Amino acid sequence: MGNLPSLTSAEENYLKCIYHLSGGGKMLVSTNGIAAEIQTKPASVTDMLKKLQKKQVIDYYKYKGVNITRSGKLVALLIIRKHRLWEVFLVEKLGFHWDEVEEIAEQLEHIRSINLINKLDHFLGYPRVDPHGDPIPNEDGIIESKPKILLAKLTQDKEARFISVKNTSPIFLQYLDKLGLHLGSDLKVLDRNEFDHSLQIMINQGSTIFISRDVAENILVSEQ
Amino acid sequence: MGNLPSLTSAEENYLKCIYHLSGGGKMLVSTNGIAAEIQTKPASVTDMLKKLQKKQVIDYYKYKGVNITRSGKLVALLIIRKHRLWEVFLVEKLGFHWDEVEEIAEQLEHIRSINLINKLDHFLGYPRVDPHGDPIPNEDGIIESKPKILLAKLTQDKEARFISVKNTSPIFLQYLDKLGLHLGSDLKVLDRNEFDHSLQIMINQGSTIFISRDVAENILVSEQ
DNA sequence: TATGCTTTTTAGGCTAATCTAAATAATCTA
DNA sequence: TAGATTATTTAGATTAGCCTAAAAAGCATA
Ligand SMILES: [Mn+2]
Ligand SMILES: [Mn+2]
Ligand SMILES: [Mn+2]
Ligand SMILES: [Mn+2]
Numbered sequence: 001m002g003n004l005p006s007l008t009s010a011e012e013n014y015l016k017c018i019y020h021l022s023g024g025g026k027m028l029v030s031t032n033g034i035a036a037e038i039q040t041k042p043a044s045v046t047d048m049l050k051k052l053q054k055k056q057v058i059d060y061y062k063y064k065g066v067n068i069t070r071s072g073k074l075v076a077l078l079i080i081r082k083h084r085l086w087e088v089f090l091v092e093k094l095g096f097h098w099d100e101v102e103e104i105a106e107q108l109e110h111i112r113s114i115n116l117i118n119k120l121d122h123f124l125g126y127p128r129v130d131p132h133g134d135p136i137p138n139e140d141g142i143i144e145s146k147p148k149i150l151l152a153k154l155t156q157d158k159e160a161r162f163i164s165v166k167n168t169s170p171i172f173l174q175y176l177d178k179l180g181l182h183l184g185s186d187l188k189v190l191d192r193n194e195f196d197h198s199l200q201i202m203i204n205q206g207s208t209i210f211i212s213r214d215v216a217e218n219i220l221v222s223e224q
Numbered sequence: 225m226g227n228l229p230s231l232t233s234a235e236e237n238y239l240k241c242i243y244h245l246s247g248g249g250k251m252l253v254s255t256n257g258i259a260a261e262i263q264t265k266p267a268s269v270t271d272m273l274k275k276l277q278k279k280q281v282i283d284y285y286k287y288k289g290v291n292i293t294r295s296g297k298l299v300a301l302l303i304i305r306k307h308r309l310w311e312v313f314l315v316e317k318l319g320f321h322w323d324e325v326e327e328i329a330e331q332l333e334h335i336r337s338i339n340l341i342n343k344l345d346h347f348l349g350y351p352r353v354d355p356h357g358d359p360i361p362n363e364d365g366i367i368e369s370k371p372k373i374l375l376a377k378l379t380q381d382k383e384a385r386f387i388s389v390k391n392t393s394p395i396f397l398q399y400l401d402k403l404g405l406h407l408g409s410d411l412k413v414l415d416r417n418e419f420d421h422s423l424q425i426m427i428n429q430g431s432t433i434f435i436s437r438d439v440a441e442n443i444l445v446s447e448q
Numbered sequence: 449t450a451t452g453c454t455t456t457t458t459a460g461g462c463t464a465a466t467c468t469a470a471a472t473a474a475t476c477t478a
Numbered sequence: 479t480a481g482a483t484t485a486t487t488t489a490g491a492t493t494a495g496c497c498t499a500a501a502a503a504g505c506a507t508a
Contacts, residue, residue: 044466104335108335113331115320123318256455264495267497271457286503287455
């Protein structure tokens with residue numbers, strides 16, 4: 001029942017980043033890893049880690065790395081909830097394209113209001129996933145996600161559904177659009193090139209395309 | 225066609241405040257006036273005025289006061305546009321009550337995006353006024369407002385329509401609800417008490433209520 | 449117009465979030 | 479396992495936005 005600590009926007013961004021890098025709290029995260037992700041300097045990260053430690057959302061082991069705490073995980077999930085619900089709003093209600101919403105949701109996720117996000121959730125009809133296929137945590141921070149694997153690791157000739165993207169940068173999403181790869185498409189690996197790990201893919205039992213390893217490692221599919 | 229300066233959230237709040245206090249750019253605004261409005265210290269205001277001066281959104285005359293510049297006025301109107309459109313969204317789409325939206329809109333007005341606000345405007349059906357009856361500036365910062373007067377100054381026995389509120393604090397708006405005073409109501413001053421300037425008001429040709437001078441000075445009506 | 453009150457600015461400090469440069473700890477490798 | 483290399487932290491600055499206390503400017507009025 002302990003109240004959640006209140007964080008600044010910068011602290012929220014760091015915590016969310018730590019949550020993602022730790023694979024949802026499973027792994028130790030490094031200072032340089034965070035710095036690379038947030039696009040800041042390691043020295044700035046160290047400063048911030050001390051603040052987050054003080055607020056008890058992370059366990060910080062000097063020179064070793066950080067773990068997200070139980071309450072930190074909940075705080076992170078509630079920020080992610082806001083981020084993803086706003087993304088749904090932007091795409092479903094305002095007509096934004098899926099490659100345009102990241103930047104705006106990055107700001108909207110920090111709006112503070114007890115009621116706002118739950119009313120937004122209701123208004124949107126309690127969506128389960130955001131425009132990138134990522135699951136939306138509920139009010140209690142509980143997230144239900146189906147098992148998914150990287151397209152790069154999909155067994156050859158096995159059908160799978162394009163469920164979500166790992167990378168949400170405009171340049172990647174626009175490239176997927178150009179390739180004709182959309183969330184929900186049925187995909188099958190027809191051929192795998194051992195030299196460069198590029199793949200030949202069939203989309204919806206129809207057209208076939210070639211994609212590089214880089215692309216295949218940013219697409220998540222659910223088997224069968 | 226000079227580009228508009230980019231302001232921090234704090235700078236935006238100050239500029240909007242100066243716009244309001246100056247009556248839309250007509251009057252010189254004082255340091256203490258701003259401090260009282262923003263709930264900060266005069267010394268902090270002086271610091272901020274220097275920053276706003278540097279960004280050319282105000283003309284600052286030391287020890288005299290500040291005027292908003294042409295570009296400052298446009299910037300302020302675009303912030304006000306965002307504030308009011310978000311308020312409409314919160315009330316019309318999410319079901320908030322008119323006394324709950326100020327605080328949230330105060331945050332949402334600072335979200336940066338070239339497209340967001342125009343898409344929101346479209347989604348909302350290009351509303352003309354916000355939930356407090358205040359007119360919404362268009363993309364170019366142009367505002368069309370009908371002539372309105374304080375209920376406190378309305379001629380006795382003359383019908384007028386309740387158009388907007390000057391004060392948007394929850395406590396005032398809740399009191400109006402309790403009194404049965406809603407935007408759009410027809411009001412008529414039946415009696416005016418010269419001692420304390422309280423008024424007897426008839427609402428929609430029906431019930432009559434007594435209101436204090438303080439209330440009457442925060443209600444705007446359009447005659448006829 | 450001198451004097452005192454009010455308003456405003458200045459001076460100096462604080463915190464949050466960033467940075468660069470230097471120091472130190474951890475890890476890799478020969 | 480001793481260096482070398484890499485990762486991380488510390489030290490010391492900077493900027494934005496705020497503060498208090500003190501100085502200075504403006505004004506009111508007798
Ligand atoms: Mn963010
Ligand atoms: Mn997303
Ligand atoms: Mn604001
Ligand atoms: Mn309003």
